Every structure is written in C-alpha cells, then in structure tokens.
Amino acid sequence: MKGLAVWDTNEDGRPDRDRHLPEGVTGSIINASGREPFTDVRRVNFCFSGRGRYAACLADHGNRRLVPEVWDLTGETPLPRTLHGYEGVTPETVPVATDDGHILLCRPTGDGALHLILVVPSQNDGASRNDGVSRNDGVSRNDGVSRNDGVSRNDGASRNDGASRNDGASRNDGDGFSPYGDAVFSPGGVFSPGGAFSPGVGFSPGGVFSQGDGVPPGGDGSSPDRGDVAEEYPLAVIRSSGFRLIAAPTAGTAALAFETGPSRITTVWRLSGRDEPLEPVTELFGQFSGGIWLDATGDHLALKFHRFNRSNRFNPYDRSNPSSNRPFARTADQASTRGGGRAETGTVVLDLSRGTLTPLGGLAGDERLLLAAPRTGVLLTAANRDGVHRLGVRHRDDERPTVFPNRLNAIEGNVTPLALDPTGRHLALAVTRGARSHLLLHDLVEDTGQEIDLPPGILYQRAYWSATGLHLIHSTPDRPPTLITVPPPSASHASLSPPHVSSSASHASPSPPHVPSLAPHASPSPLSSPPLLPSPPPRGRRREPVRVQNYDGPAGAVEAIVYGDPATSDRVVLALHGGPEAAWQLGFNPLFRRLAAAGTAVVAPNQRGSIGYGAAHRDAIRGAWGGPDLADVLHLGRALLTARGPGRERPVLYGPSYGAHLALLAAAAQTGLWSRAAVVAPFLSGRLLYEDGPPTVRNLLDRLGGHEEIHDELGPRDLLRLAGRMRLPILIIHGDQDPTIPVTHSRRLRDRLRESGHRDGTDLIYLEVPGAGHDPLTEADERLVLDRVVGFLHVGPLGALNVSG
Secondary structure, three states: OOOOOOEEEOOOOOEEOOOOOOOOOOOOOOOOOOOOOOOOOEEEEEEEOOOOOEEEEEEEOOOOOOEEEEEEOOOOOOEEEEEEOOOOOOOOOEEEEOOOOOEEEEEEOOOOOEEEEEEEEOOOOOOOOOOOOOOOOOOOOOOOOOOOOOOOOOOOOOOOOOOOOEOOOOOOOOOOOOOOOOOEEEOOEEEEOOOOEOOOOEEOOOOOOOOOOOOOOOOOOOOOOOEEEEEEEEEEEEOOOEEEEEEOOOOOOOEEEEEEOOOOEEEEEEEOOOOOOOEEEEEEEOEEEEEEEOOOOOOEEEEEEEEEEOOOOOOOOOOOOOOOOOOOOOOHHHHOOOOOOEEEEEEEEEEOOOOEEEEOOOOOOOOEEEEEEOOOOEEEEEEEEOOEEEEEEEEOOOOOOOEEEOOHHHOOOEEEEEEEOOOOOEEEEEEEEOOEEEEEEEEOOOOEEEEEEOOOOEEEEEEEEEOOEEEEEEEEOOEEEEEEEEOOOOHHHOOOOOHHHOOOEEOOOOOOOOOOOOOOOOOEOOOEOOOOOOOOOOOOOOOOOOEEEEEEEEOEEEEEEEEOOOOOOOEEEEEOOOEEOOOOOOOOOHHHHHHHHOOEEEEEEOOOOOOOOOHHHHHOOOOOOOOHHHHHHHHHHHHHHHHHOOOOOOOEEEEEOHHHHHHHHHHHHOHHHOOEEEEEOOOOOHHHHHHHOOHHHHHHHHHHOOOOOOOOOOOOOOHHHHHHHOOOOEEEEEEOOOOOOOOHHHHHHHHHHHHOOOOEOOOEEEEEEOOOOOOOOOOOOHHHHHHHHHHHHHHOHHHHHOOOO
C-alpha cells in the first residue's frame, strides 16, 4: 500500500515495515459498484475576527490535506477563499482571522514547538470583497461577540439532562477527552456534531466541525470556486505548551496571545496582524482560560482564572509587592504546587491599559460569565439556583442582583447560548432536541423567543452577531459546516431597556408561566450564505433522504438517524456512537454518506446512555456500561434482521471508542445476529482502562461507574474474556499515539482473537496507524483509513485490504 503508513505489527506490538498489507485496487474511495470517486470536504477549527468582519477555518477539499480558508463576512453572503501551498497543517493547527482578511496560524511542529505565522492572501484575484479594506468603514468595532474568543465551552451547566452535544470539552469536571476540539458549547456540557462524537466527556473518534461532502466544488457552500496562493510571514516560535490566541476588536491589535510557562506565569502579548514582532503587554501569575471582551474599546477582557495552590490564603489581587511588574505578587508557598493543593477558579477582568486584574463585580459565588455585548454592557451568565442551572442577565456596571428570566430558563432541550446582538437585547440560542438543533432568538426584555427556520441539521457553538446579521456555522447531512447569516431583528428593537424592567423576569420563581414555543410553523428567515440546498446524489443512484426515525426498544423508543433503506438495501450498518455521554447528530458524516452512496444503509441509534433525551435516558447506564445500552442494540439488531427477511445479509456492526467496546460486546452476546464488525480504538473493559488510562478517563469512569462489573448471563464486560464468542470477521483500527485509550488494548485483543481462531487477513484485520491519536479517521492520511473502513463495512475483509494510495 502506498501513501499511507499503515503496517501490520510484530508479536511484540511494534510496526513491521516488512509486512505491508496486500496491494489494493484503487487510490480513491471504494465505491463498490465502480462509480466515480466520492469527494469529501472537511472543515475544522472555525474562528471569527475580533469585529466579525472575517472568519477562518481549516479545510480539506478532497485532496487529503488541510489548508487555511478565510470567509469574507462584509457583504450579504459569506464568501470563502481557500489558500493553497501549505505543508504541515494538521487538525491541531489553530487559525485566527484578522479584521483585514489575514490569518494568524499557530502551527505545531514535530519537535514540540509552535510556529506562529501570518498568512496574507493575494490581493488582486477578485475572490474577496474587501482584501486590505480599511478598518474605518463604518462598521462598529465591537458590535458583536465572537464565540471564538477562547471562552471555556463549559462555563455553564445544562438545565436539562446535564450534557449537551457538541464540543469536545469536558463538563467542567476535568474528565472530558474528546479529540474534536471545536464545536458547540452548551450550558451543560458538549455535543459533537457530525454524529455522536463525544460530548467531550467520553471516548469517540469520528470527527468534528466537519467532514466532507460529496458535492463538487463550486458555488454551493461546500467549497469555494478556486484556491489562492498567499504569502507567509513567520512571527515567532513558541516552546511553551500553554499558548493560545484571542481575536481582538480594536484597530492595530489583531489578537492577544497568552503564554503560560512551567512556573505558571502567564505572559500576555499583543499581535498587530502585520509582519511585526509580538509586543509584551503584561505578566500574570496563574493560568487563565476564556476571554470575553467587555467594552468596545478593547481595554477590558474577562478571563477565567485557574490557580492550583496549597494555601487558601491566596489572593489574586494582592499587590503587596510594589516592586513587582506583575498584576499581583506571589509567595514561595503560593508558587509551589508540590504536595497537593486545590484548583481555584473565578472570573477576573484584565485591564490592558494598566496591566492589572480586578474581580468582575456583581457576580454571585457560583455565577459564571458566558457572553457580553461590549457596546451596551449587557452580560449573560449562568448559575445554580435551587439545584438547577439557569441563565441570567445583568449589566456590566449594575451592582443589583442578576435577573434569571423565567421563560428563557424554561426552554425544553439542551440550550446553547451562541451570541448576543450588538444592543444586548436579543440572545441567539441553539436548542438541541434529540438529533437536531433549532435556532431560537430570545428577546431578553420581553422574555419571549421565536424560532428561525433552518434546514434540519446542527448548529455549532462558534457564532458572531454584528450589525450585518448573525453569523452561524451550520451543517446538515448533505452539507459540511458552512457559514450562514441570519439578518438582524427589526430596527424597532434597536435599544435595550435595563433587564430589571421585564415583568416576566424573576429572581425566585423556578416555574415559568409560559414556555417559548419552538413550533414548526415559526416564520422562516431569509438566510444568506452559500445556498443550503440538498446536494445532488451520485450519478446512477437515487439517494434516500437522511431522516430521523424512532425504533421500538426494550424500555421505550430509541431514536436513530437513518441513511438509505435498512430493509431492502444490500446491507445495513448499525453504527454505535462513542462517549458514552454522546449522541449521533443530524449533521454531516462522511463515513455514513460514503456508505449510502455505495448502496449500504446506515442506522445510527441514540440508545440508552445517549444525551439529549432526558436525564433518565442518559443515566440508564451509570454503573452499568454494556447493560441497558447493549440491550437496546441487540433489540434493534433483531428488529433489523427481521425487517430484512430471509436471504439478505445480516446487519454489520460499527463503532468508535466506547461504541467499539459496545459493538464487540454485541458481537459476543449474539454472534449469529451479525455478519461482521469494524471498530476504532476499542477498550477491553472499564476495569482495565481504569488501570492504564489517563487521569481524565479515570475521572470519567469514576463519575459514570464505568469500571463496575455486571453479573448476568453474559458476565463481566471484558473483551478478552469474551473474545472466543466473537465468531465473525473483525476489523480493528487504532492509532499508536492514542492519548485516550492506550493502543495496547487493541494489541491484546488482536492477540486473544488470534488465539481463539481468527486468521489474519481472512476474518481478522488489524490496522495500527503510526502517529495517529484517538481519531485516526480524521487525522493525517485519514482518507485512506476511512477507505478501509468503508471497504470492510461494504464488502468485508477483502474490501478493507483492496485499498491503495
């Protein structure tokens, strides 16, 4: 096999470069019927500039490499440009757009350093409306709030089932470990678009923010018409592991950089957005996350302060050392973390003109800042009230208690605050119910909401609300993540009354008199952006529409996303999401689209343990991993087999991470039900993962009871013990640098399957991807790995082997 370094391994687990897998027959994708290749589009790591004039992301338009992409938001329709000629851009590369259409790239290298680069697109190619446009074009400098401001995506907590679905971040308890990084914040956790990829609190490869689309480039939002060449200007090489960028809203400052060293001293730098050295601003002691601009001048930035110290006497505002140039002094005891300690957090305000820190006034002890309207000073917060997490509204300069509007806090579903409008009166919310997102605009003065009609799909956390409209990132099963624009509300609501005048707002009443409707008849909004029309099906085949369908389960309905016709297709894949606190989403999923294009149906259920269906559904597997969720999977597998009737191939199992573990449990529990199983990054058992997993994984196992054993007919959920019952062909894929689930789990499983009678290349295929982490399907050379999965699921072991690049 050429182009992808995937080797079999020696008996000691090391890659054997002399034992390549058999040569394949195609270098693109196995389209089993010999049809044309199915092109993928992938977008990751979206970011808005400080004033929301531009956005940036990383994009792969089917050529198996990521390149920067910049989106011009200065006109009525977002306009993308792809910048070619870059090497070494990986999903870990962070782009930050500037307000003149340039991109700051923070690119990791193999030696552990970060290269900070300024990318300047060519000026005279006509692809962009405002390349090099003056900053003084009448657009307010800070009329919106960028959600790419580095703010922790879990500053709040869910008011519904405690986890929401789109981000790859943990629920503030330090136990999340999704590899997907960018997606949607929710007041309660995270959710992974593109299909159940970890809510940030679970295991699951798969992808985020992205994955491609089978639409040819050009004019439909899936990809720009052509690519451009840009100039590169190296700015700095950073050796510290704690480095991040925050887009800035003021002329002359494109971004701030925060660099935290081993001594927990954080240096703040200013980047002009030009080919100029970084300018030091100040030094802070401690670690800081988040970053919400509080004023239109760009002088005050709210940060979340983290301090791991041994002394409860620590005061982050202590300036008892007048000779210190830092915002506050520290003692030797405070500077040391040896011997244990505790992490302190709080919201502080960095005054960039003075280089000082002060507390953000008016917040209660457990209250956290989520969003701000810098021009008017309106703040959105989250706090726990009577055991329920609620959203609150207050003013930056008002010392009165925060108001917690009744109707705002009665919306059903997982509620994700996206952005405040420039006046601070309207709040954009992504409301997730089951597998899809809804867009709600909530009037904070009247405490009423209206749904904006969008094509069924998912919304990502990153959003910016400027004078030109609300800029969102939206994805559907037929569209990769794409920027869309919702026009601003009526000018009659141009100013915000103080939130305390709202008669429907209350400090105490937890039971609202009215719940805002998300009715399907809500008025549609004229969206601007590349058209959100369904992409055409591959030539020669009529594509069944992707849909959400309920199946009967042993304890109630189980919702699933369905591609194709599971009853009449040549084959059907039952796909199990990772997590386990996750859910499949009605967004773009390249694997499922490829399978559907090849004539394979997909059923992706959100079985018990999934989020988005209430606390009882989510908590059903606490202390019982592989219990109620396994029962749902087996029940659904039997239903699919019955519906297909005699003579058709039995269902195929697929799962990443926790889904891989669950899929192999299903294979062992009822072998005759399945034709084969493909798994990515499986773990052997909760108990064994607790022994060698990282601290974040052990925290998750503790919280969810994942290492507790089940004693029933199947017995303890240990794949080594159950390997002899797996009488079906199996494909195992694992990255050898997986930081979440050690690759030794797959190596031990492979060895046990060999001992149980599985033969390499016949009914056992083991692919260990050198250099890949927890998600080899979306990392370097992921297209060839994905081709192997598609080939195996579609036609079996030979389909996985007959791929080359």
